[in-house]
Amino acid sequence: MQPRRKPKVATVCQVSDLTPNMRRIVFESPEFDQVDPTNCLGANFKLLLPQHADALSHLDDFRNPNHFIVRTYTVRAFEPKTCRISVDFAMHDDNPGPAASWASQAKVGQQVGFAGPGPLKPLHPDAQWYLFAADMSGIAAAAAVIEGLPADAVGYAIFEITSEADKQILNFPAGIDVIWKVHAHPEKMSHQITETIKTLAWQDGTPGIFIVGEGTSLREVRQYLNEDKEIGKRDMYISPYWKIGLTEDQHQIQKRAEE
Ligand SMILES: Cc1cc2nc3c(=O)[nH]c(=O)nc-3n(C[C@H](O)[C@H](O)[C@H](O)COP(=O)(O)OP(=O)(O)OC[C@H]3O[C@@H](n4cnc5c(N)ncnc54)[C@H](O)[C@@H]3O)c2cc1C
Numbered sequence: 001m002q003p004r005r006k007p008k009v010a011t012v013c014q015v016s017d018l019t020p021n022m023r024r025i026v027f028e029s030p031e032f033d034q035v036d037p038t039n040c041l042g043a044n045f046k047l048l049l050p051q052h053a054d055a056l057s058h059l060d061d062f063r064n065p066n067h068f069i070v071r072t073y074t075v076r077a078f079e080p081k082t083c084r085i086s087v088d089f090a091m092h093d094d095n096p097g098p099a100a101s102w103a104s105q106a107k108v109g110q111q112v113g114f115a116g117p118g119p120l121k122p123l124h125p126d127a128q129w130y131l132f133a134a135d136m137s138g139i140a141a142a143a144a145v146i147e148g149l150p151a152d153a154v155g156y157a158i159f160e161i162t163s164e165a166d167k168q169i170l171n172f173p174a175g176i177d178v179i180w181k182v183h184a185h186p187e188k189m190s191h192q193i194t195e196t197i198k199t200l201a202w203q204d205g206t207p208g209i210f211i212v213g214e215g216t217s218l219r220e221v222r223q224y225l226n227e228d229k230e231i232g233k234r235d236m237y238i239s240p241y242w243k244i245g246l247t248e249d250q251h252q253i254q255k256r257a258e259e
Contacts, residue, residue, distance in 0.1 A: 048113025127208025130155030215240030
């Protein structure tokens, strides 16, 4: 586990549209020299959006909503030499929250707070093949983890995207079969990830399972894998990254109440 460190100030140094509904923002900070390059790709951090001009001098009190709105994002790429971290923001324009709205106006030179990154979520240590699935919020995490697999890794990656044009060019091991599914209205529940998993040729041996995205959709996926494939909860990593109709703060409260 990586040690907890003081949140830092990060400055926007590049903004580009990776695809129509995915914006890549690159942040730099001299303090990113403390980030472990071998253990950060796909890990998450807290993006701290300043709520007043002096907020960044209150990083020690970043949970105070008078100073910051806090949202969770993923380290997609890290360049240790330049101390730059790339983050991919899903742009949910129909119903944007503070983070997506901030990303849509982000400009070079703007500053935010950055807490983390935290530890990576481990895949099953005995995995003989892999099953990844994610919606737009989780492609960054899944892709970063897949890119770290051995070249001979085999399995599937199901990515649910908002439009055909949101397909990305990904540098995965050749044995990872990438399946793209379009879901044009992420504000409505999708059954596509479960339905697609049901069509896969299930391989022999232990799967390494990593599935992230919208919470109600993932509940169905978990139930299918648990009941039909008899995979124990501890043997798969399934994590709801957001939930239809809830802000991240409301979703966190709901998750804690369900634990
Ligand atoms: C560990 C972890 C890592 C994450 N990494 C990333 C990442 O790298 N990139 C990324 O884009 N997201 C990522 N997310 C998801 C992101 O934190 C949420 O989508 C968050 O709610 C966005 O904040 P917001 O201020 O834009 O919207 P909020 O204020 O939280 O929500 C406003 C409204 O938008 C809806 N909404 C939230 N997210 C989405 C979405 N993706 N699509 C459609 N509607 C949505 C909510 O249901 C709500 O109705 C991650 C989440 C977790 C837990």
